Amino acid sequence: MTNAPLFLIGLGAGLASALLYASAASGSPLAVFLFYVAPLPILLAGLGWRHHAGLIGAAVAAIALFLGVGASAGAFHAVGVGLPAWWLAYLSLLARPGADGAATEWYPIGRLVLWCAVIGGALVALSIPLVASSLEEYRAALRTLFEELFRDRPGAPALPAPENREALINLLTAALPIMAAALWTVSSVFNLWLAGRITRASGRLVRPWPQISAMTYPRTADLAFLGASAASLLPGLVGLIAELFAATFLVAFAMLGLAVVHVTTRAMPTRGLILFGVYALLLIQPWVGVFLAVLGVAEQTIGVRKRFGPPPGSPPTATAPLP
Template sequence: MPAAYILVGIGAGAASALLYAAAASGSPLALTLLYVAPLPILLAAVGWRHSAGLIATAVGAGLLLLSVGPKTGLYFVIAVGLPSWWLGYLALLARPGVDGRQPEWYPIGRLTLWCAALGALLVAASIPLIATSLEDYRAALRTLFEKAFETPGSADGGAILPRGQDPKALIELMTALAPGMAASFWTLASIFNLWLAGRITRASGRLARPWPDIRAMEFPRAAALGLAVAVALSFLPNLAGLVAELFAGTFLVAFTLLGLCVVHVATLRTPMRVFILFGFYTLLVLQPWIAVLLSLLGLAEQFVGLRRRFGPPPGGPPTAAANLP
């Protein structure tokens, strides 16, 4: 193994461990650092092959084990290290092309689905650390939100809410939505970190695979079946239904992104494309329920192939050196 891989792995592991440890304060900024903690390991894995990412995982876990404790080191491996290494490994996975053609790289659609699956798995793995039943788990979340909404120093310990709103109703709503939202955030964070790692390594000339045309992302047919099974199993009682709900939510996020790909292709030949997309994304931020319509659009693309009706995008994706990992 080249010495550069080892040095990069050590540096990436130390940076990732520092970001992960900073999240222990619990502030909003610290939680943001937690979501970007996988980025250094992804940079090492994508830019210097997956062996550097594996070294970064081991170094980060070792530093946290020595400085904070064995549990923190173990949680780092499960939540940050191994998922980042695995995504970096898949991103550079390739097989020789047929009849001497260009290598076939691991599809970005499958990478997106892996991000969705990992987002659900990470939240599901945290459930036994909190409770062993659905009632106890929701009670723990409810207590957490009640403390978060308490006004420090107030006489009645009331919640910080606009006048006329029932704090109990809001706490119950957040208790029900929190697991799915956490899994969805992890999914989006994984996708963003993987994309950012690819962009940085491409700019530095270290990206081994050609840059993919994200608008042409496709999912295997089994993805829609997996979503349907997850939705059906979400009606199961107790924690089994909650875990299935996590997978249903993260796979809906993946299909929402596929729906966005359809929108990008559909507006390719529109003169006002930039303004249309800007308005669309602004509306998506202001009205998040539009994501449901986008996921339905993604499902329609899966079975009907809506993008084919708008013709292929002009030109091809930018290329980079394509060296087999």
Template structure:
């Protein structure tokens, strides 16, 4: 191991730890830094191979353990450092096809599924820290949202028009875990994409840039989604954990649905306008993601892109980089 590799990893870990620690202030900017905290470790892992990412994960955990406390360092390692190292490691996995001699890189769709699994697993891991009973857990969330709505003097929360805020608080307490899991999944995918773009721009990316609209999810993703929905009928905490996995797998299929739209509109004269309108509507009406997820499920079942899209080009090639 060279000194420069150690310095790169240590610097990435220190930057990631600083972003993670800044979230303690509770401001919106600090919370945004929490979600981009994995980015430095991902850049180190993708640009300087997975050893640098592992050094960054360990260094960040040690820095927080010494500066803040052992629990903070442990939480950083579990929620940020090790997942980022693992994603970077998988992104650079490659093997040579003995029949053709071409390099096969770890599929992008499998990386998306890993992000979904990690997003649901990490939020699930926080549930026993709050309560081991579903009603107690939701009561704790309701208390958090009630305090958030209270004024500076501690007065009862008020809504415009004199509406009862309790219904809104109950609704938010029900949706909060799933939203946290889906947001963590999306932020992991975005951080992975940003790390790849940064490494590509700097000439550090050894893997050829993938054809993202041709992304394929593994067949097991549909089973994971179905298992999550079926598990949501279980009683107690297991039902909530199953809902989290169902929600994050829905995100994976939503992205597959977006990939379908990108491919099937390639021949459309107004393709740019169509895609712009689609993304704008998705930002304004997030529930449209359910329909995109349905499109992604249909793609896996019947192959919409194969039927209605142009034929794919040959796979990009580059020298294998076995971590």
């Protein structure tokens, strides 16, 4: 009976995640948003009631979709939603005793962000063989999809002119896999952060809330980013898969760049305005993330926060909400 609440939490989380995942079939913009928050119930179960509840939730969601929608839906949820969410929750609560009686060491936040990047690239890469066996076939399949989407239909909304439509289809065909990998990385980080905030507010988060702006990456992250960027120049599917990971690591380093902005502006009286401007630009013009990623790489190389941030231990002179 001691495991009954754990099972019930996992059961509820799994059914909620399955419902969110299945809602994408309606095709509405709201349904797309619900699809991307499908990992949230499993993360909540894993962070609040340990990873066993998250694993039960992942299994329940996969079984529910298998029985209610089909085998493919259950399998896709297990691989793309349930198991990644359980894994992130499991890593988040990993801890080890500090050396010589020091405080407990929890799994680093920076490594969790990198895991989100790896998962985002891997999920899109794993979907490629389901569509085609070569780059040409894959892009042809995407092109066919967009051509059907932009086909003139009676009573349909106005579409771009044929000459502009062709250029748009070419752009979407090339950019869709990269955008999908980057968006999945962002949504994974957001879901993990939101689940952490909710479980913390409920008093069930066992690890102390980390200082996100102080997160760091291991040196191997630089090499992985540079290696993926270089390999993206290769032809065929190998180059495309490398592009996916280059994009997701770009997102990860952009987040590190945001952490640098948070620290280096801490002593500025206009900090709130600067942060508002950076986030607004990032939402309106996502390509600004490239400059943030460069800042993140610079942090890894020369330690921007140590050089230009406030002195260690000094209180901030300007107030602004921490990330």
